[in-house]
Amino acid sequence: MQRVIATANIARVSGGALADYRVALDDAVLRQVGERATVRGYPRWAGSVWDLVARCVAAALNPGREALPPRPASPQVTVHVNGAGYRYVRLDEIPEPARTYFDRKLAGSGIPDHGCAFAHDWFDFLNGQR
Numbered sequence: 001m002q003r004v005i006a007t008a009n010i011a012r013v014s015g016g017a018l019a020d021y022r023v024a025l026d027d028a029v030l031r032q033v034g035e036r037a038t039v040r041g042y043p044r045w046a047g048s049v050w051d052l053v054a055r056c057v058a059a060a061l062n063p064g065r066e067a068l069p070p071r072p073a074s075p076q077v078t079v080h081v082n083g084a085g086y087r088y089v090r091l092d093e094i095p096e097p098a099r100t101y102f103d104r105k106l107a108g109s110g111i112p113d114h115g116c117a118f119a120h121d122w123f124d125f126l127n128g129q130r
Contacts, residue, residue, distance in 0.1 A: 004028060010056050015128030017074055019044045023056035034060035045098035046072035074126075079119045087119035088112040094122075105130040 006027045014020040018041040025033040037059035042052055055066045075098045077089050091099060092115060102117070102125050109121055124130045 006033070008053065008057060008060075010053065013038070017044055017126035017128070018042065019128075021052065021056060023060050025057065025060045035063060036060070037064050039066065043072055043074040045101050046074055046095075048097065077122065079122075080116075082112060086112050088116045089119055089122045091115050091117060101125075102130075 009024045021039045024036045027033045
């Protein structure tokens with residue numbers, strides 16, 4: 001028989017590539033566990049959601065401290081310039097999972113070439129505007 005024994009309420013409170021998340025832990029028996037905490041400046045598209053969950057749980061249980069391995073870095077992508085002077089990024093140079101999220105956000109956007117996106121679209125994505 002399955003039953004919920006604990007929950008973590010994790011909410012994004014600021015957007016962009018480096019987002020802030022608030023967390024509250026609740027145990028079915030003990031009620032609130034640990035302290036309400038905030039994980040600040042988390043690189044949203046650089047790791048899996050489970051990395052975020054682990055950091056939130058660690059922060060709530062360890063007075064705001066993340067006691068985990070180094071967090072993933074924000075994606076660093078080379079900006080290219082074509083012959084017409086347009087700045088662009090190559091999708092195959094964007095690390096996962098950021099590439100998948102960005103590609104989904106590109107639906108309906110113009111592209112400078114197959115497998116590429118305009119650099120301003122990439123920067124808008126990183127800043128939470130896409």
